[in-house]
Amino acid sequence: MAADTTEQARDEHEELIDPIAEQPGFDQTESRIAVLGHPIHAMSVAFPVALTFCALGADMLYWWTGDAFWARAALWAAGTGFLFGMLAGFSGTAELLLVSGIRARAPAWTHFIIAVTLLALLGANWGLRLYGFEDAVLPYGILMSALCVCVVGFTGWHGGKLVFDYRLGTSKGS
Numbered sequence: 001m002a003a004d005t006t007e008q009a010r011d012e013h014e015e016l017i018d019p020i021a022e023q024p025g026f027d028q029t030e031s032r033i034a035v036l037g038h039p040i041h042a043m044s045v046a047f048p049v050a051l052t053f054c055a056l057g058a059d060m061l062y063w064w065t066g067d068a069f070w071a072r073a074a075l076w077a078a079g080t081g082f083l084f085g086m087l088a089g090f091s092g093t094a095e096l097l098l099v100s101g102i103r104a105r106a107p108a109w110t111h112f113i114i115a116v117t118l119l120a121l122l123g124a125n126w127g128l129r130l131y132g133f134e135d136a137v138l139p140y141g142i143l144m145s146a147l148c149v150c151v152v153g154f155t156g157w158h159g160g161k162l163v164f165d166y167r168l169g170t171s172k173g174s
Contacts, residue, residue, distance in 0.1 A: 029101035031169045033094045039169045041095055044088040045159065048122065051081030052152045055125065056145035062137050074141065075126070075133040082122040089119055095169060102168050111162055114155045121148050 031039035055077040062070035125144040129136040162168045
């Protein structure tokens, strides 16, 4: 009985060791792609996120009003969202590949895969509208925009977790 108590007390004091956390550079998570300490990826993702929502809003307004202005606005929002998304993607990919502490974490790779999927959907949404933007809205354009909004929400939530929960891409402060 005494041996069981000693063994139990020893087990309570042992901590689980994360083999990934033991790798060199695991704690190096500060952004390298930054302007005056501000990560470019974090600053640039706001544009494609907002434009993705704008594309869905314009599609819904076209559906409601039938005004061709909204179909054209959705074309521009989808295209600009895709292009700004590519810029945000380049900076995010550079962060992932250049910062060892970010690269070592599986959630960063999950965010990357979801974001690349989002870029493919944004590009498809834009391409759908390039030739005949009014005809593209109903039904497939609005459905594609809604899917993009769902995926951008999931991608943004996951990216936010990387920053707020794991402190990736942030400076350590002084």
